Amino acid sequence: MNSASTLLSCAIVFTIVARTLATTDSAYPSPYGVETTTTACNPYAIADDGLVPVRKEVYDKGRIFDISHRYHPNMPSWESEDGVGQFLWLPKSMKNGSLANNSEMKLPTHTGTHVDAPGHVFDHYFDAGFDVDTLDLEVLNGAALLVDVPRDKNITAEVMKSLSIPKGVRRVLFRTLNTDRRLMYTKEFDTSYVGFMKDGAQWLVDNTDVKLVGIDYLSVAAFADLIPAHLVFLEGREIILVEGLKLDDIQPGVYTVHCLPLRLLGAEGSPIRCILIK
Ligand SMILES: *[C@@H]1O[C@H](CO)[C@@H](O)[C@H](O)[C@H]1NC(C)=O
Ligand SMILES: *[C@@H]1O[C@H](CO)[C@@H](O)[C@H](O)[C@H]1NC(C)=O
Ligand SMILES: *[C@@H]1O[C@H](CO)[C@@H](O)[C@H](O)[C@H]1NC(C)=O
Numbered sequence: 001m002n003s004a005s006t007l008l009s010c011a012i013v014f015t016i017v018a019r020t021l022a023t024t025d026s027a028y029p030s031p032y033g034v035e036t037t038t039t040a041c042n043p044y045a046i047a048d049d050g051l052v053p054v055r056k057e058v059y060d061k062g063r064i065f066d067i068s069h070r071y072h073p074n075m076p077s078w079e080s081e082d083g084v085g086q087f088l089w090l091p092k093s094m095k096n097g098s099l100a101n102n103s104e105m106k107l108p109t110h111t112g113t114h115v116d117a118p119g120h121v122f123d124h125y126f127d128a129g130f131d132v133d134t135l136d137l138e139v140l141n142g143a144a145l146l147v148d149v150p151r152d153k154n155i156t157a158e159v160m161k162s163l164s165i166p167k168g169v170r171r172v173l174f175r176t177l178n179t180d181r182r183l184m185y186t187k188e189f190d191t192s193y194v195g196f197m198k199d200g201a202q203w204l205v206d207n208t209d210v211k212l213v214g215i216d217y218l219s220v221a222a223f224a225d226l227i228p229a230h231l232v233f234l235e236g237r238e239i240i241l242v243e244g245l246k247l248d249d250i251q252p253g254v255y256t257v258h259c260l261p262l263r264l265l266g267a268e269g270s271p272i273r274c275i276l277i278k
Pocket of ligand 1: 092
């Protein structure tokens, strides 16, 4: 880690500590026994009793799963060898006299766990305003199926057929080899990720009722069919694509999904927070 990114992770820790303090009750922190971040640059972990932020992937005794990735400088970014890099700054800090800490961020909208709107690959939809603010919250929230796809292929029509997704299923999260390979935890962008081939996307559109398609790397479409598969999915403006999901350590099956994009007027992509509830 270079010094800039070390500084940045410190800033993130500071911000989260400050927010947690403002909203928590006296019982905090409880002995959850789950992963906490105690970076060397977090003085609270060493200096102050009890001031250790708790970071969790699972809440309420295994009922609620956070399926969004944490944003940090080393997370992969589209076609970048060096990850996202610094995206957060602290222009106003209490350390140098401000009344409060106020961070600023600059981030490609298709970073980390994020959603695509129709304007992403159709210029006339972009011009007409089909941005992330127009996405249907009903599609983004409701019963969802988490499925494992075969690990030796991209998602072709044949693979889609073999999954036998029942009619009526409207939201599917596809877990692939990308999760096994931990690609979302790998800084360098990897074009060999698994995604939909054009014929797989077409099969889904023609033969299922699926309107929410989720996947575990930065694109639902395989690199080899990047634009063709996106075009098939987004042309009808009914299907919503959620990319970069964190699907580790969850049993396949039926859940309730909740995904909420930011209301970024004019943007064809947005970071999104998604959770699964058992
Ligand atoms: C406070 O610190 C930040 C970051 O170190 C810097 O960008 C900013 O200009 C400083 N502000 C003042 C008023 O010194
Ligand atoms: C942020 O706020 C805390 C108090 O909540 C303060 O102690 C700390 O110095 C601030 N962090 C920075 C980096 O200025
Ligand atoms: C999926 O397609 C990519 C090209 O987009 C290729 O590099 C990769 O090997 C394929 N994965 C599998 C498991 O066939």
